[in-house]
Amino acid sequence: MKLWEMVLCALLSTLISLILGGLYRIGLFRQKRPKEPPLDKGLIPWLGHGLSFGKQPVPLLQQMRKKHGDIFTILVGGQYIHVLMDPHTYGFIFKKSKSKLDFGVFASNVVSKAFNFQPTTTHHKIGEDGSRKYLRGKSLLALNQSLMQNLKEILLESAEEKWRQEGLWHFSYKTIFQAAFLSLFGTVPELTSNSKENTKERSCKPYEKLFEDFQQFDEYFPQMILNSIDSKTKKEIQRLKNYFWDLLSVEKIDKREDISIWLADQDQQLADAGMNEKMRTQVQLLFLWASQANTGPVTFWLLAYLLKHPEAMKAIRAEIDQVLKETGQEQNPTNLSLQAIKTPLLDSAVEEALRLKAGSFVFRSVMEDLNLQMDDGKEYDLRKGDHLLLFPFLGLHMDPEIYPEPETFKYDRFLSPEGKRKEFFKNGKKLRTCILPFGGGPSMCPGRFFAVSEIKIFTILMLTFFDIELVNPEEELPSSIEHRIVIATAHPTRDIDFKFRRRL
Ligand code: HEM
Numbered sequence: 001m002k003l004w005e006m007v008l009c010a011l012l013s014t015l016i017s018l019i020l021g022g023l024y025r026i027g028l029f030r031q032k033r034p035k036e037p038p039l040d041k042g043l044i045p046w047l048g049h050g051l052s053f054g055k056q057p058v059p060l061l062q063q064m065r066k067k068h069g070d071i072f073t074i075l076v077g078g079q080y081i082h083v084l085m086d087p088h089t090y091g092f093i094f095k096k097s098k099s100k101l102d103f104g105v106f107a108s109n110v111v112s113k114a115f116n117f118q119p120t121t122t123h124h125k126i127g128e129d130g131s132r133k134y135l136r137g138k139s140l141l142a143l144n145q146s147l148m149q150n151l152k153e154i155l156l157e158s159a160e161e162k163w164r165q166e167g168l169w170h171f172s173y174k175t176i177f178q179a180a181f182l183s184l185f186g187t188v189p190e191l192t193s194n195s196k197e198n199t200k201e202r203s204c205k206p207y208e209k210l211f212e213d214f215q216q217f218d219e220y221f222p223q224m225i226l227n228s229i230d231s232k233t234k235k236e237i238q239r240l241k242n243y244f245w246d247l248l249s250v251e252k253i254d255k256r257e258d259i260s261i262w263l264a265d266q267d268q269q270l271a272d273a274g275m276n277e278k279m280r281t282q283v284q285l286l287f288l289w290a291s292q293a294n295t296g297p298v299t300f301w302l303l304a305y306l307l308k309h310p311e312a313m314k315a316i317r318a319e320i321d322q323v324l325k326e327t328g329q330e331q332n333p334t335n336l337s338l339q340a341i342k343t344p345l346l347d348s349a350v351e352e353a354l355r356l357k358a359g360s361f362v363f364r365s366v367m368e369d370l371n372l373q374m375d376d377g378k379e380y381d382l383r384k385g386d387h388l389l390l391f392p393f394l395g396l397h398m399d400p401e402i403y404p405e406p407e408t409f410k411y412d413r414f415l416s417p418e419g420k421r422k423e424f425f426k427n428g429k430k431l432r433t434c435i436l437p438f439g440g441g442p443s444m445c446p447g448r449f450f451a452v453s454e455i456k457i458f459t460i461l462m463l464t465f466f467d468i469e470l471v472n473p474e475e476e477l478p479s480s481i482e483h484r485i486v487i488a489t490a491h492p493t494r495d496i497d498f499k500f501r502r503r504l
Contacts, residue, residue, distance in 0.1 A: 030080070035381040037082055038068040041075040048075025054226050057361075058482050061394055070395075071372075071380060080386040082366075085395040087402075088375030091432055093364065093390060094441030100370055101388060103443040106363035114224045114289070116241070117282040126269045131446030134262035143183055143260060144338055144453045150179040151461055159502045165471060167495035172303055173296030176458055177214065178207040184291055185248075186259035210247070213240055218293050222487060241285070248284035250277040263287060294358065295451045297489040298437075299458050302353040304477050305409040306459075307470045307498060312349060312411035317463045319345045324464065331504060333464060338453055343460075344421075348414035350455050351435060356409060357480065358437035359393030360488040376427075392436035393485050402426050402434070437489075465504050471497040 032039040042048040052060040053076045061083060064072050070086040084093065093101060104124060112118050119127075133139070154175055158164075188206075217240045223229050224237065246252070253259065253267065263284070270280050306313045323341045324330045370382045382388065398406045402424050403413065414434075416422045424434040438445035445451070462468060480490035 030075075032073075033381065035379065036383075037071045037073045037380050039073045039075075039080075040064060040068065046075075046078050048077070050075075050077040053077075054228065056483065057486050058394065061391060065394070071374065073386070080383070082372075082380075082382055082386060082388045084372075084388060084390055086374060086376070087392070087396040087399075087426060087431060087433070088429060089372075090390060090392075090395075090436070090440060092373060092375075093362075093388065096364075096370075098367075098442070100367055101364040102367050103362075103364055103441070105365040106387070107443065110225055111286060113227065114221060115282050115286045117279045122273050123270065123275070123283070126266055126273065128442075128446070130262060130266040130269065134260070134265060135446050135450050139261055140449055140453070141337065141339065143262070143450055144457065145335075146183040146258075146260075147179055147454060148333075148336060148457050148461075150182045151175065151458060154178055155461055155465065156502075159465065159500075161502050163499045163501045165497055165499045168304055168307070168498040169300050169492055169495040171498075172300040172458070173215075174207075174211050176296045176299050176454060177211050177292055179458075180292060180295065180454060181207065181210070181288075182258075184260045184263060185253075185288070186256040189255065189257050213243055214288070214292060216240055217244070218289065221289075221293070222483065225487075244285045244288065245278075245281050248288065249281050253281075253284060290445075291447055291450075293487075294489040295454045297491055298350075298353055298357060298451075299455050300492070301357045301490075302350060302455060302459060303462065303468075303498075304492075304496060305353060305356075305411070306349070306463075307468065308477050309409060309411065312409070313463075316343075316345050316349060316411065316459075319343055320460050320463050333460065336457075336460065338456060343456070344415055344419060345412060346456060346459065349411040350452060350459075351414045352409055352411055353455075354437035355397045355403070355413075355435045356407075357485065357490045358488060359391070359397045359435070359485060360437075360439065361486045362390040362392070362436070362439050362441075362443070364388040375429075390436075390440070391486070392440075396431075396434070396436060399426065402431065462500075465502060466500040467503045468498060468500045471499055 030039070030041070040049070042050075044050075049060060049064075053074070060074075064074060064083065065085055071082065071084050073080055073082045075081075084090075098104070104119075104121075108119055135143075217237070220229075220233065220237050220240075223233065229237065250267075253263075266287075267280055267284070270283060275283075306316065320343065321330065323343060324333055324336075327333075327336070327341065329336060364387065366382045366384055366386045366388060368384050370384075372380045372382055374380070396402065400406050414422050424431045433440070438448040438451075475496060478492035478494045478496055481493055482490060484491045
């Protein structure tokens with residue numbers, strides 16, 4: 001062979017191996033092994049189902065489930081995601097140790113895209129410990145109490161005896177946002193005073209812009225995670241982040257009064273662990289988003305359902321009136337402690353709103369080759385480096401076998417005829433967990449108890465102090481922007497007008 005022929009051969013073989021290597025990397029040659037779940041790579045190499053997963057994840061997963069059953073693997077932008085729908089097998093996943101199925105990899109990815117910092121194991125641990133300590137027990141009681149006061153102040157300050165009309169989404173989200181912000185992040189000192197003017201300032205004006213900018217930031221959240229941002233939006237997101245980083249800067253946070261122990265203690269711990277001020281501020285924005293982005297929407301949906309279902313409104317109002325009477329507070333629930341009262345109908349209605357509108361993705365990264373044992377006895381191999389996805393909204397909440405007429409709001413769905421908490425079954429077997437609005441296992445939402453308290457306190461106060469009605473009772477409730485549910489809670493496609501007037 002001549003020299004030029006040898007060089008050409010070498011070049012050709014290098015080129016072929018480069019191309020094959022590239023094709024291998026984009027997943028063209030990956031084949032399903034015998035014990036692996038059904039594999040669906042879609043039509044586009046590497047991207048696979050990436051486009052529909054980003055834009056319309058719910059219909060995509062519904063379609064894949066119909067085609068492949070309760071477990072399947074999809075290719076999404078070079079990543080292999082095993083989707084598990086069988087709720088009886090969720091427990092197996094939640095119990096697996098972090099060294100086998102890790103939630104931190106995905107969470108860190110989201111946090112770094114949306115909040116610009118990379119959490120370490122130490123930060124995770126501080127967050128976990130702080131939330132376990134300060135979002136339960138006595139600290140939760142104190143938070144509830146503070147929220148009750150703030151909500152009352154905000155609601156009653158603008159209340160009149162004549163009917164007032166508002167958009168229900170805007171009103172409920174904004175009110176709960178302001179009250180929870182005051183309870184968690186405290187107040188700016190100069191705005192804390194007993195004078196009437198300052199009370200108005202404290203509860204309204206400064207929070208209008210904060211709320212609007214928060215909603216805007218939250219609107220961009222899915223785009224931030226998916227990295228699909230044009231340059232104009234990028235600038236706007238940066239403006240919003242700068243605004244929040246200024247508001248939540250260490251210097252300003254240090255000056256705030258009545259900041260919750262949950263936030264104050266975690267910030268101190270992070271400072272002690274050597275985290276710089278910029279990052280501590282970025283953490284505060286994460287806490288602001290996590291604590292506010294879902295409670296307002298669920299509160300809206302619950303109130304909307306109650307307004308649309310007069311029999312539910314009547315039953316729950318009667319239950320609340322009865323409880324207040326029993327505690328001698330029918331004229332003014334001042335020190336209502338949720339712990340001290342029983343409201344099974346309201347509890348059921350809150351769960352029903354969560355079932356219908358919350359049930360986000362739960363992600364895990366497969367850290368080592370794993371044998372997944374399904375509840376029905378089947379076993380599947382998952383490869384190290386792949387991902388595992390649970391979607392309780394489809395796998396559990398919307399399953400007609402578990403919840404007949406799953407799309408319908410039934411306020412007492414979670415109560416048995418004897419008034420006890422109902423049990424739910426799938427394939428004839430009792431479910432250990434029947435709704436998962438807050439994720440599950442070690443990554444489960446640490447704020448879930450406070451979230452439920454917020455929703456209940458808001459509803460109790462609205463139903464106690466106000467007559468409330470839809471402006472047009474015939475109007476259908478808005479449908480959901482469904483893809484939001486994969487992040488946590490569904491938003492409505494539009495607002496709906498309601499009216500309210502002081503009842504007490
Ligand atoms: C209805 C209201 C809420 C819903 C539906 C909700 C849902 C969730 C979900 C699904 C997760 C992720 C769980 C996982 O990855 O497995 C989460 C995380 C979290 N939630 Fe909530 N949540 C709510 C309210 C709250 C509140 C009120 C707080 C705080 C007071 C809070 C604080 C957090 C925090 C700190 C995280 C962890 C964020 C991280 O480090 O990545 N949440 N929540």
